Amino acid sequence: MMRKFIFGILFFSGITLLAQDTKELTLEECIDLAVNRNLRIKQSQNNLIAAESNKRQAMFNFLPDLNANAGYFVREGSFFDNSSGQFATATTRSSRPEISSNLTIFNAFANHHLLNRRAHEYNSNLYRLEDSKIVIKANVIRSYLSVLVDIENLRVSNERMEFLESQLDREKKRVSVGVGNLETVYNFQSQIATERLNNVNLENQYQTDLLSLSQLLQMNDGTELKVVPLDFENMQILTEFDSYNVVLEEVLNNSFQLKSATASKKATRAQLSQVKADRYPSVGMGVGYGTQYSSNNSGDVSSQFENLNYSFIGASIQIPIFNRYSTQNRIETTKIAFQNAKIAEDQAVLDVTNSTQQDYLALRAAQTSYVTAQENFEALNQTFEFIKKRFETGNTDFYSYLESLNNKNRAEAQLINAKYTIVLRKRILDLYRGNN
Known part of the structure; x- marks a missing residue:
């Protein structure tokens, strides 16, 4: 079994x-x-x-970069409403959308x-x-x-082994007819065994290099x-x-x-x-456009957005003085x-x-x-x-x-x-x- x-x-x-x-x-x-x-x-x-x-x-x-921002705000309490230009104490709803761009000049x-x-x-x-x-x-x-060298070395080993085996067969025939001697036969057998071991080592090296x-x-x-x-x-x-x-x-x-x-x-x-x-120092320039709306103003939302718009342009300079080294x-x-x-x-x-x-x-x-x-x-x-x-x-x-x-x-x-x-x-x- x-x-x-x-x-x-x-x-x-x-x-x-x-x-x-x-x-x-x-x-x-x-x-x-x-x-x-x-x-x-x-x-x-x-x-x-x-x-x-x-x-x-x-x-x-x-x-230049390009930025847009907008928001909707609800305020409670007393504050000065910049949009209406008056002091407000009621609940106020407002919005101030704006688009701006900044460019580094130097x-x-x-x-x-x-x-x-x-x-x-x-x-x-x-x-x-x-x-x-x-x-x-x-x-x-x-x-x-490396693989090609292994193949060539294996070829030489195989040819050597085939040659030794053919010589062994020849010597055995000589012994069988009484013109050879057993010592030569044993010598050939020993060399063939040695070459077979060498052939196995060469085959292992070939497989290793082929794997690599x-x-x-x-x-x-x-x-x-x-x-x-x-x-x-x-x-x-x-x-x-x-x-x-x-x-x-x-x-x-x-x-x-x-x-x-x-x-x-x-x-x-x-x-x-x-x-x-x-x-x-670095120098930059900025431009922008915006509008606004407040519930403290008279007029509907669309008319305020249309009438309360503004634009700006400006330059800035930043001078490094001390930044903790x-x-x-x-x-x-x-x-x-x-x-x-x-x-x-x-x-x-x-x-x-x-x-x-x-x-x-x-x-x-x-x-x-x-x-x-x-x-x-x-x-x-x-x-x-x-x-x-x-x-x-x-x-x-x-x-x-x-x-x-x-x-x-x-x-x-x-x-x-x-x-x-x-x-x-x-x-x-x-x-x-x-x-x-």
Whole structure:
């Protein structure tokens, strides 16, 4: 009964795995999918919308405002009624609707500085959004190429295991006809067992890296991901690249991280000018129109509203004298913020330069390794074919044969890793150079 139950579980699990959808994606498709789904990018997009709203509001600050007010009042007791111009002691009903507008004539250019600040804040958020996209793209490239390396390593391991198994079958046949020896058979079986363990570890690494890529793409719907291998027909990309000075100049000119830091510094400098403007007088102008009604006046409501109207125009000046040092405190804290913004800009230059140096050095090292690994693999492969023939004819021992095979496989793995490291570093450097 238990065996049937276990078989049933395995059977339906197999059906589920077979029914699982498979999605095959290229590198560019993975990049687009990750950018469109990434939650941090969506947050950056929302921050950009908010920055755009703040910028628009700063522009509207140059316009006059417009206000309207009205009310209906019932008063008891004695008071002087301004509408009727008499002292009233009865219940009085009154209304005084009014519309007015105010315009700031001068405030030490505080509105200009605010608009300048909001514009730079908008640019900073825009560059931060683009930098987030670049970071996501670079992460996808790293993860994608890790999966490709795993696939190549698994291919080499599978070919090695198939080759060892074929040699084992050959040696067993030799033993069966009395021309082989059991020691060689046991040696092949031991090597096959070792390679199977290595193959399992490589498969686990592949599944781990594939999961990391799926998580970057936010593929949480159970879809199985498969990646499309890269085309290496143009081998010049593996050995040619621009000089470091050219690369660094382009990276610095196109770095969204640096552009965002610079825009933040400019925004803080504009904020400092805006805060300093609070120390100076401000001048404004206001105009308005209103009418009124009171139950103490003769005439109906409509006639009073028609006859008791008024208009006004005026100017005002506000001079700050003492506000408990709040303006000076804001100036000092904004100065510190500005200094920190300058430090952040310098740090961004340093970070971009350091990362470019590391990526470029890794690229050049991988290119050098690739050329050497290619020559090494060709030589070791030729040596292996020679020793293989000698082993099959009984002219060399098993350990020399196995050492030659191991050397060939190691050289092939080094060649694969060097090739994909070149592609990884080059693609990432191209991203930061502005070649998306």
